[in-house]
Amino acid sequence: MDLHPASLATAAPDAARPAFLLLRPGRALSPVIFASAHSGRDYPAEFVAAARLDALALRRSEDSFVDELFGAAPELGAPLLAATFPRAYCDANREPWELDPGMFDSPLPAWVNSASPRVGAGLGTIARVVAGGEGIYRHKLPFAEAESRVRHCWQPYHAALAAL
Template sequence: MQPVPAEFELFDVREPEQHSIPFVYNSPHSGRDYPQEFLARSRLDGLSIRRSEDHFVDELFAAAPDHGAPLLYAKFPRAYVDVNREPYELDPKMFTGPLPPYVNAHSVRVAGGLGTIARIVAENMEIYRERLTAEEGIARIETIYKPYHACLRRLVARTHARFGAAVLIDCHSMPGNIRLSGSAVRPDFIIGDRYGTSASADITQAALEILEDFGFTAVRNKPYAGGFITEHYGRPARGLHALQIEINRALYVDEATLQKRANFSAMAAILSRFVARMADMSPSLVVTGFEGDALAAE
């Protein structure tokens, strides 16, 4: 198995001084540490390769620990390995040699070029000059994807054991040109709860109302209802809730240059208030009757 490049840090967790609220914040797509060997094998320039990032979302939610919740964030880029996919959504055409039989080669995301090992960045630009070896693709999953999810699972399970409930807020950004279907409305935020299956309606509604109170246009599930993380970790009947939050990145970054806008700090302050307001509902989340690790069956 090929090792992770020596200069490559995988992820980090910012822990609160005291984990005082039943929330975990996660930023799986904000990583911007690109291995040199990966860049050398890409046909894209240094700016284009970054088009799939959720730009600076880890910094936007950096205040989560100040309010009592841990923040997990990726340092590796989504273009290198995407942890918001099934572990083995792989396109056989990207690799030399056979892939294992358990690979999901037929998902919609694989067909679109955005599997666990992506073929393209967000604007349909091919990443690689040549095919990868099957061993390399599997190695990225074993040495990056799996440790990331092991860490996230521990944080969620610890939260659930401590409070009797856990809410995972999966933090993302979306292109500024996203519109609601059949409408000219470009939402500022989209809250995804897998159409009510990954979180209680009260939690989803609270998130929407808080953002609307701040003066934003916030909608639910369309066009982003939540990815693998939201679907996999959200089990409301067991006291495990997962919401995906998508931020219109045009609000805080210049999408042409990927530079922060002058209002970046103000946006981070607003999201700090969002975390605080969500924390206010913590007492209503605590449930009884759940013992041990609610994710133990995984």
């Protein structure tokens, strides 16, 4: 994928796109699981439209091409699980509900973890900033947006990881 903002938005997954790719070995030879939670490159068009940043700035939070670096794992007997969604959209290496209350247009439920150091740094499950500290969004988000991202990205990724 190139870094032009228009192509970034057109790379957006449709509703049927899986949250992850799972490549299994023909024969399991290793207890190791290769999990690439931060190399997703499918940017939903709505996310790109809501962002105040250009494509290059949004991509600064990717661990670019880690999934490709691990690409031989299945041939060597280990599974590879790769998120398709970008970390700036939903971070699979967070608790599901690490959310910054300042990002949302209404109060968050009491059970949300809004006090973690990662949330304080702007790097919760739904990031407030990209690497380098630049704010992502033009406007505050509805909590329903966070619920949707957790339900469609975080939960399926972790269900697949738990099943391995």
